[in-house]
Amino acid sequence: MRKPFVTACLVAVWLSIVSGIAFALPPVQRTVLDNGLVLLVSEEHSLPFVTMYLMVKTGSKDDPAGREGLADLTAASLLFGAAGRTLQQINEEIDFMGARLNSAAGKDYTAVTLRALTKDLDRSVSIFMDAVMKPTFPENEIKKEISRTLGAIQSSEDQPGYVAERAFQKALYLDGPYGHPAEGTKESVGKLTPRMVKQFHQDYYHPNNSILVVVGDVSQQELSRSIVKRLEMWPRKAIPESKALFSAAQKKQVIKVGKPVTQSNIIIGNRGMSRDNPDYYAATVMNHIFGGGGLTSRLMQEIRNKRGLAYSAASFFEARKYGGSFQIHLQTKLPSTDEAIKVAMEDLVRIRTELVSPEELEDAKKYLVGNFPQKLSTQSRIASFFGQVEYFGLGLDYPARYPSLINSISREDIRRVAQTYLQPDASITVIVTRLKEAEDEKVK
Structure with missing residues (x-):
């Protein structure tokens, strides 16, 4: 028999979207x-x-x-x-x-x-x-x-x-x-x-x-x-205790990998955060402005649109259960490799030191809140979404709280999380490119 709700709740979720449209989710019932x-x-x-x-x-x-x-x-x-x-x-x-x-x-x-x-x-x-x-x-x-x-x-x-x-x-x-x-x-x-x-x-x-x-x-x-x-009928059983140590490198590295390519593939990044980190929402807004917002992001504007240095330029946080990473991804012509990296790092330093504009902040919030219902537009997406909500301990009312979590972020919050989670002095840069040597080269 089912327990009469070891932990149970009935949640009818409504989201007020910036456009004024109400987005409804069916009730979600939790039983153990x-x-x-x-x-x-x-x-x-x-x-x-x-x-x-x-x-x-x-x-x-x-x-x-x-x-x-x-x-x-x-x-x-x-x-x-x-x-x-x-x-x-x-x-x-x-x-x-x-x-x-x-x-x-x-x-x-x-x-x-x-x-x-x-x-x-x-x-x-x-x-x-x-x-x-x-x-x-x-x-x-x-x-x-x-x-x-x-x-x-x-x-x-x-x-x-x-x-x-x-x-x-x-x-x-x-x-x-x-x-x-x-x-x-x-x-x-x-x-x-x-x-x-x-x-x-x-x-x-x-x-x-x-x-x-x-x-x-x-x-x-x-x-x-x-x-x-x-x-x-599915019997419970003791689960092995994890003995894994979740750690991450803390020193600056440059790694070059030689391949017969016609363009360089570049990743620049460092240790990030776990999904349950309270700074996740400020980091989400910051990343949208920096490199996660597609054609309107700073990286794309500066590296591709203004300078024509890269075919693509983007950034994201990969937030997992026990930690994660921040990553910048670039694809550029072989002769532009060093310059593209230089400009990306200049943009990174800028968002760490200067406040973003009020317009950038407002546009990022509107996009993130307005686009949120797309994550819940099909049965499969709803099922996956609430599985992750439960796994990461976000609470079944998370969809209703999401707009306020995003809209509460300030310009000062953006600079603070950039200073905390974008670490140029501890960054790892991987460059897959054509090297003069036939073998892989590693430079620290």
């Missing part, structure tokens, strides 16, 4: 089952579809040393067979219903998603839950997936953007949990085995380590009849 599973439900009956979004709180951050890519391989392998169904049978049933079933692991968590017609809910949920609770992990399919992953990694090494990102993450996070790609490396993926996959699943895939969001054309009665009973 006896086995520890957090269940979020939002009824929305405009279309005969249901979306289920299961977030398992494990990702590549939990990959054991030397087994990088294991979380990603485990997520993919869930759908290779379950409870007597083969991969082919799962695919045929899902296709016949016109449903979609996917799984993928990121750095912090794994997401298993289902979208199906309401009339097929019983059948589709059965496949969904079997994949999570009773995967068979067929050895032949796992070996095929390992081969596909190795091939994808090999191909990505010819993509300058991927090479730059991989080098930046490794330099910033050192040997920590965020320092390797979620898909792993050539060295680690080739050592993974079906037995490792089974053990990883046994360690982390449990209801007390999961959040399930259900959005769409389903009633509470239907949930109780067809979904909750299945969920209650």
Whole structure:
């Protein structure tokens, strides 16, 4: 039986948009089952579809040393067979219903998603839950997936953007949990085995380590009849305590990687913040002005529009559960590499030292608040959004609070967070470019 709301609330969320248009979200109900599973439900009956979004709180951050890519391989392998169904049978049933079933692991968590017609809910949920609770992990399919992953990694090494990102993450996070790609490396993926996959699943895939969001054309009665009973059969289990140390480099570095490219791919960045940091909202506004606002951002105006130095110029905060990064991304002609970096750093120093204009601040606020409903424009987006809201502890009233969180930011707040989280003296610069030497060069 369900607990009578260990923690539960019924939330009807309304957002007042700057334009004066009211944006409504269906009510979201939060329940914690006896086995520890957090269940979020939002009824929305405009279309005969249901979306289920299961977030398992494990990702590549939990990959054991030397087994990088294991979380990603485990997520993919869930759908290779379950409870007597083969991969082919799962695919045929899902296709016949016109449903979609996917799984993928990121750095912090794994997401298993289902979208199906309401009339097929019983059948589709059965496949969904079997994949999570009773995967068979067929050895032949796992070996095929390992081969596909190795091939994808090999191909990505010819993509300058991927090479730059991989080098930046490794330099910033050192040997920590965020320092390797979620898909792993050539060295680690080739050592993974079906037995490792089974053990990883046994360690982390449990209801007390999961959040399930259900959005769409389903009633509470239907949930109780067809979904909750299945969920209650999922036994809880102790989750391994993470022994990972989340650290980041604190010294200035320049890393050059030689590739036969026609333009330079550049990442400049430093340690950032976790998603639950109270400064996240001021940093969001600051970044929009600096480099996150597309063609209107300072970086694009200065580097591309005025000087013609770069094909693209942007910045963002990557805020994760246990930390994150601030990054500037540039693509420029080979002869313009040094000048583009110089101008980007000048803009960075400027936003750290000078107050932004009142017009820049107002425009950023209007855009961020006005664009917020786009994050909640489909069932899938709503499900993913509230999964993350729960995971990061933001509160179900977060959509209603978001406008005030953004609108409360001052010009002084912008300068303060820029001084705190943009660190030119501790920046890591990765440049994937054509070098004179045939081998990679590293300059500190």
